[in-house]
Every structure is written in C-alpha cells, then in structure tokens.
Amino acid sequence: MPACARRKRWIYAWALSALLSPSLSALPPEDAVWTRFDTASFTLLSVADREETWRLGGDLERLRATLAVLFPGVVLTSPKPSYVYVFDEYESFAPYRMLSEGTARTDRTYFSSHGLRFVPDGTDSADPAYFVSHPHGDYMAVLLTGSVNPRALLYKPYLHEVLSLNLPTLPLWLRYGLVEFFSTFDSDDELAYAGRPPPEHLHWLRYGKLLPAGELTSFTALPAKGDERTVFLAESWAFAHYLLLGEHRPRVLDFIRRLRRGEAPDAAFDATFRPLLDDPAALDRALADYARQTRFNVLHVRVERPSLAAVARPLSRAELLFRLGDLLIHASPERSAEAAAHFRAALASDPDHGPAHAGLGYVAELAGDHQRAARSYARAAALAPDDFLVQYLYGESLLRRLGHRRPADDEQQAVLDGARSAFARSVELRPDYAEAWARLGFAYELDPRPSPASIEALERAAELLPGRWDVAFNLLLACARAGEDEKAEQLVARLRATGAGEDQLARANEVLMQLAYRRANRLAGRERLDDAVALLGRVVLGSRDEELRARAEQQLATFAQAARHNRFAARYLEALGRYREGDLEAARAMLEALAGEATNGRQREAVTILLQEVAGDDDGAD
Numbered sequence: 001m002p003a004c005a006r007r008k009r010w011i012y013a014w015a016l017s018a019l020l021s022p023s024l025s026a027l028p029p030e031d032a033v034w035t036r037f038d039t040a041s042f043t044l045l046s047v048a049d050r051e052e053t054w055r056l057g058g059d060l061e062r063l064r065a066t067l068a069v070l071f072p073g074v075v076l077t078s079p080k081p082s083y084v085y086v087f088d089e090y091e092s093f094a095p096y097r098m099l100s101e102g103t104a105r106t107d108r109t110y111f112s113s114h115g116l117r118f119v120p121d122g123t124d125s126a127d128p129a130y131f132v133s134h135p136h137g138d139y140m141a142v143l144l145t146g147s148v149n150p151r152a153l154l155y156k157p158y159l160h161e162v163l164s165l166n167l168p169t170l171p172l173w174l175r176y177g178l179v180e181f182f183s184t185f186d187s188d189d190e191l192a193y194a195g196r197p198p199p200e201h202l203h204w205l206r207y208g209k210l211l212p213a214g215e216l217t218s219f220t221a222l223p224a225k226g227d228e229r230t231v232f233l234a235e236s237w238a239f240a241h242y243l244l245l246g247e248h249r250p251r252v253l254d255f256i257r258r259l260r261r262g263e264a265p266d267a268a269f270d271a272t273f274r275p276l277l278d279d280p281a282a283l284d285r286a287l288a289d290y291a292r293q294t295r296f297n298v299l300h301v302r303v304e305r306p307s308l309a310a311v312a313r314p315l316s317r318a319e320l321l322f323r324l325g326d327l328l329i330h331a332s333p334e335r336s337a338e339a340a341a342h343f344r345a346a347l348a349s350d351p352d353h354g355p356a357h358a359g360l361g362y363v364a365e366l367a368g369d370h371q372r373a374a375r376s377y378a379r380a381a382a383l384a385p386d387d388f389l390v391q392y393l394y395g396e397s398l399l400r401r402l403g404h405r406r407p408a409d410d411e412q413q414a415v416l417d418g419a420r421s422a423f424a425r426s427v428e429l430r431p432d433y434a435e436a437w438a439r440l441g442f443a444y445e446l447d448p449r450p451s452p453a454s455i456e457a458l459e460r461a462a463e464l465l466p467g468r469w470d471v472a473f474n475l476l477l478a479c480a481r482a483g484e485d486e487k488a489e490q491l492v493a494r495l496r497a498t499g500a501g502e503d504q505l506a507r508a509n510e511v512l513m514q515l516a517y518r519r520a521n522r523l524a525g526r527e528r529l530d531d532a533v534a535l536l537g538r539v540v541l542g543s544r545d546e547e548l549r550a551r552a553e554q555q556l557a558t559f560a561q562a563a564r565h566n567r568f569a570a571r572y573l574e575a576l577g578r579y580r581e582g583d584l585e586a587a588r589a590m591l592e593a594l595a596g597e598a599t600n601g602r603q604r605e606a607v608t609i610l611l612q613e614v615a616g617d618d619d620g621a622d
Helices: 003-020 050-070 090-096 150-166 172-182 199-207 227-244 249-260 265-272 280-291 317-331 333-349 354-366 370-383 388-401 410-429 434-445 452-464 469-481 485-497 502-525 529-542 546-581 584-595 601-621
Strands: 035-038 043-046 082-087 109-112 129-134 137-143 192-194 299-301 312-314
Touching: 035 050, 043 050, 050 082, 050 150, 050 172, 050 192, 050 299, 082 090, 082 150, 082 317, 090 137, 090 317, 129 150, 129 317, 137 150, 137 317, 150 172, 172 227, 199 227, 227 249, 227 280, 249 265, 317 333, 317 354, 333 354, 354 370, 354 388, 370 388, 388 410, 388 434, 410 434, 434 452, 434 469, 452 469, 469 485, 469 502, 485 502, 502 529, 502 546, 529 546, 546 584, 546 601, 584 601
Parallel strands: 043 082, 082 137
Antiparallel strands: 035 043, 035 312, 109 129, 129 137, 192 299
C-alpha cells in the first residue's frame, strides 16, 4: 500500500478512535497487561508485542552505542531517566496523546516525531508519537502499528535531546546535520547502519538551489517553514554526511572534543573547520558534487544487541496506573485532574504505593498547594526509600519549606539536614541524576560556613549538565565562598566562551568583583599595597554594584596613599644608604627627585634636611 494511503488510513482510524472514546481520562482496562523492560539507558513500559518492544529497546541502545563508536572518547551522558511508553492500538494511545491549552511550560521541551521543537497549540495531533523533556526525565510515547516505523518517530527528538544536553554550544547546522544523519538509523542481528539519505532530502539536494557553505554554517536559528528550512535541513544532512564518512571525520571529532572541554565555539570552529572554508568556492563545489550524487555511503558499525529478556517484568495494577498518570502530568500538565485520578486509583489498588503519593504531591505542587504537596511527599519518602525521584521531590519540598534560605534556628537546621539526606539518597540510588546533584550542592551552600561537599556536588552536576547556567552560577558562588578564586575565574571564563547571556555574565562578573575586593584587602594585610590598589581599580571600573564601588573607592584612596608613603619611605631610605656609603652624587639625585614627590610637610622636611647634609659633606670634600 502506498505511504500516502497508509497515512490516510491512519488518520481516519485516529479520528474514529477519538470519536468513540467516551473520555480521555478513562483508566486502562482492568485486564490490561503491561510489561516493563529495563535497558542500560531506557525504561520501556509496553502494552504492545513483547518481541517488538524488545527490538525497539535494543535499537535505542544500539543507537547510543553507535554514537560512541563514531565519536570515541566523547562521553555522552544521560543525566536523567528516559521513559518510553509503547502502545499497541489507537484505543490505548488515545487517552494519553498530548493535548495542551496552548501554553508550553518553561520546564519542558516539546518535540514532534519530526525532531522539531514546537509549542503545543491546543489542537489534536494525528502524530503517533511525541517526546517531552523535563527535569524529572524524558517521556516518549509511541504507537506501534503495522504502517508506522516507531524508530523513525523517536530517533530525531531523542538525538536532539542528547546533543543539547551534552553539547549545548554545537552549531545549529551540525546539530541538525547529526540528527538527520542518524534519523535513518537501522540495525540487524549483526550490524548497525547510519547515514542513509532521508528520502525527503534527496529531491532537493539533486534539483534545488543549495546554500553556500559559509551561509549554511552561519545560521543561529532554525529557518521558518518553507524552502529555506527545507534546504537548511537537507544541506545540513549532506554536509554532516560529507564530513563523517570521508577524510574529514577527525575534524568533527576534534571540534566536539574542544566544545566538551569548554572552548569558545568560534575558536573551536576556526581551529578545526576554518581550513575547509579558506577556499569557499572549492568547498561549495565539492559539497554540491557530493550532495547531487545518486548513491551515498552508509556507516556500518558492529554493535552487539543487548539481551532484554532477563530484565522484563509485568507491571502491577498500582504501578501501571502511576506510570500512566506520570506520563499525563509531565506531557500535559493542564490535565492534572486526569493524572490525579490515575494516582488515586493506584492508591486504591495499593495504599502504600509511594510513587503514587508523590504523584499527588506533584499535582498539588503544580496547583500551588505546597502544604498538601509537602504532606504527600513526606508520606511518599517514608514508603519509597529506594525511589530516587521520590527522594528528590521530598528534598525539594523541604528546601521550599525553608524558602531556599539559610536556617535561622535549630528546627530549620533539622529541615535542611533532612533535605540534604534526601538528595544524598537520591544520588546514591541513581548516581547519574544531575538534578539531585545540583540540589544537593545548593543545600550544602545553605550552611553558614563553606563546605567542600557543596563544590563536589555542584561540579558533578555541572559535568552532567554543561549547558545549565543555574548550576554553573551556584558552583561559582560555592567556589567564591570557599576562597577558590582561581577556579571561580576559570568558571566565568568558560561561561564567556560558551555563550552565556549578557545578564548572566553580568551576575557572574559581580561575583568576580567581590572576590577581587576581598583579595585586595588580604594583599593589603600582607603589605602588598600596589597589588591591592590594582585590584581595587578593577572593582571600581568593573562593578555595577554602587555600594561595592563606593567601598572600593574608599579603600583604593587609603591603600594608594599608604602605597605612596611606603614607596617614598623606601626611596628615602635608599638615598640615606647611598649618603652613608659616601655616594653623594647618587644620594643628591634621588633626594631631588623625592622633593617633587613629597605629599606632606614631614616628607618635605626630611628630604630638605638630608639634602643639606649631603650638600655640607660635598662642600667639605671640596
């Protein structure tokens, strides 16, 4: 059957299922059998065929493995869990398809199955898959049908998420080029394949007008829909293919390694790709010839398929209801009432199901009822001491109870200790969960005294989340409090290099100004007044804090005067030494210079007296 006919059949069936569904919030049937499959990087929750689900999980793992083979030495981390919900028919998927009232929450990133970011607009979609990125995890939902390849629906959005988390400064053309390169990823029992040309790109590459490479690499935002976007995506795929499957792959690898080390994107680009662009006409001809060819090489990688049978288990009724409610609340937060119905049904099946209590806590949190949320989280934490997300949510609720401020008494200190214990338990259970590391470091920062544990936790969070400004800034504050001035300056330099915003850099710069002010006072205490004056001058010129500038100006005047006095005294003593040694000519020259630098009567008097002594001895010698 032609693809267009299959698509029409799918849309008609979708519409029919939507009309026949009595309620989007209907709970799954009592006899629904769902299975959980755990791979190294994914948790698959499936009502579909077990064998097909195994293959899907295995192929997702092989996709990650192929990335590792293609980019050796570049570690692509997974700083949060990835959940894949696999549905077998329209009726099971319909209650959980993404709906929205038109406002995308800032803590979520939405992707369609085409791998493009979008803002939900309140319309129903016939798309049989979606992807939502959230600090609690990545949520993927896919409907398996005979006419739709679920892998193609998941690869693009997943790849965007992996690249944005691990390489936040990757140029737009290369990020989309890599995503398109792997969008046709496939595997069999022996090999994995990447780089097959997407059919939608071939026609444009062969017959359309291509962009010059210099223009392609200058895009900083995805073009609007139309020919410009079409050519951008197609040519990004072609350029990535040209680089990855030829002699230039080491350039790509070197570029990515430089970005991972925190180099400025422009500097890294110049060091790796600039030689290619030195002769733009030659590169454009080479890329055009490459893009218009009729056959393309395909990357073949030998990657073992993971065995999943040993880690498959059926879901209990309570866990199934919780998991589906969790999908609802994260994919469509405006459907919190439906999610809450799932959580309450889970508790009706198992009153001691800790995650379901936490789910109700999250519903209350989104509604602004933080007291109810705190009670639910506390109950959940007691019932589920081995659930990393429950412990994280409980710790966050305790920090909220403190107002995210330092404790003022013993009772509040106990609350802070409880939050730290919850976050520590969360990272113990899941060491790669970056959000818990970030909050653990922040909780240590609420201690009155600096703690090495804060820097350790925040460094781990920053390693897992290299593009997160809030984590980098909290680490900067921790280093500043601990007196790690050099490390703090390196952090700010890295923020500048990696394209932090002007407001963010201004806040970071103020931390450096505070450090410079403190260091100047320490130097003054060690009689290094000239160095102290230089630092205070930086503060006066560089700080936007009026109070800090005023204090620095006052200290600058005091230290500068003291420095001038010390320099005068040192040179006076040197002149006196020359006089005592009998070098009258040198003593006279130094004293005459000092006479013009004297700033008060005592200094002028001292110079005058010694000059008279020198003159008298000189006359006696004559």
